[in-house]
Amino acid sequence: MKMLYPSFAPPARWRSALQGKLLENPAWRQLRRKILDRDDCTCNYCGYRSEKFQIVDHIDGNPENNAENNLQVVCQMCNLIKHAGQGCVIVGIVDLYKKSKFTQNEIIRIARDMRDCGASDERIIMRIGLEETARFRQDLDYLKGLYGFVTSRPSQDRNDMYSKWVEYHKLHNSRTNMDRHQARLMEQNEQEDFTKSPCLMRGF
Ligand SMILES: [Zn+2]
Numbered sequence: 001m002k003m004l005y006p007s008f009a010p011p012a013r014w015r016s017a018l019q020g021k022l023l024e025n026p027a028w029r030q031l032r033r034k035i036l037d038r039d040d041c042t043c044n045y046c047g048y049r050s051e052k053f054q055i056v057d058h059i060d061g062n063p064e065n066n067a068e069n070n071l072q073v074v075c076q077m078c079n080l081i082k083h084a085g086q087g088c089v090i091v092g093i094v095d096l097y098k099k100s101k102f103t104q105n106e107i108i109r110i111a112r113d114m115r116d117c118g119a120s121d122e123r124i125i126m127r128i129g130l131e132e133t134a135r136f137r138q139d140l141d142y143l144k145g146l147y148g149f150v151t152s153r154p155s156q157d158r159n160d161m162y163s164k165w166v167e168y169h170k171l172h173n174s175r176t177n178m179d180r181h182q183a184r185l186m187e188q189n190e191q192e193d194f195t196k197s198p199c200l201m202r203g204f
Contacts, residue, residue, distance in 0.1 A: 004045040004104040006143040008085035009061040032056045035071045043075035046108040053165035055079045076165040081148040088136035092156040100147040101129030
C-alpha cells in the first residue's frame with residue numbers, strides 16, 4: 001500500500017473545466033476502465049474495493065498527464081484526504097488533526113469500519129486518538145504532518161460524488177454484512193442471534 005498524507009492539487013485545477021471535458025472524452029473513459037481493471041477497482045491507499053464511485057486519480061495532480069504510471073485507483077474517502085483542499089474547503093467534511101495513534105491509511109480503514117457499524121464520529125476520533133485540530137493551509141510540508149478525518153457531516157454539495165458513494169456504500173455494505181452474517185449462521189447451524197453481528201465481533 002502507498003502511504004497517504006493530506007495534500008492538495010493547485011486550486012486552479014479544482015473542478016476545472018478541463019477536467020470536466022476530459023471526463024466526457026471517450027478515450028479517457030476507455031483509459032479509466034483499463035486502470036480500474038488493472039487495479040481491480042481497489043484503492044491504492046486503503047484497499048477498499050468498490051465497483052462504483054472509485055476515482056482514477058492523477059498521481060502528480062496534473063489532469064493532463066494520462067500516462068498509465070501516473071494513474072491509480074483511489075476511493076472516495078482517500079481522495080478527500082489526498083485532495084484535502086477539496087475535502088476541507090469545498091466539500092467541508094474533512095477535519096485535520098495534529099496527533100493520531102494510527103497512520104493516515106489506517107485512519108481511513110478504521111473510520112469506515114466503525115461508521116459501518118454505527119459508531120459516532122466522537123467514538124471513532126477517540127479510538128484513533130485524534131487530537132488538536134488544525135486548519136487547512138496550502139502547504140504540502142505542513143499538511144504532511146497532519147492527519148485527515150472524513151467526518152459524517154453532510155457534504156456542502158449534496159450532488160458531489162462523495163455523497164453519492166456514501167449512499168451506495170450504505171446499501172452495498174449492509175447487504176454484504178448480512179450475507180456474511182447469514183453464512184456464519186449457516187455454518188454454526190444455530191438460531192439467529194443479533195448480538196453476534198460482525199460489528200460486535202470486531203469489537204466496535
Ligand atoms: Zn481508500
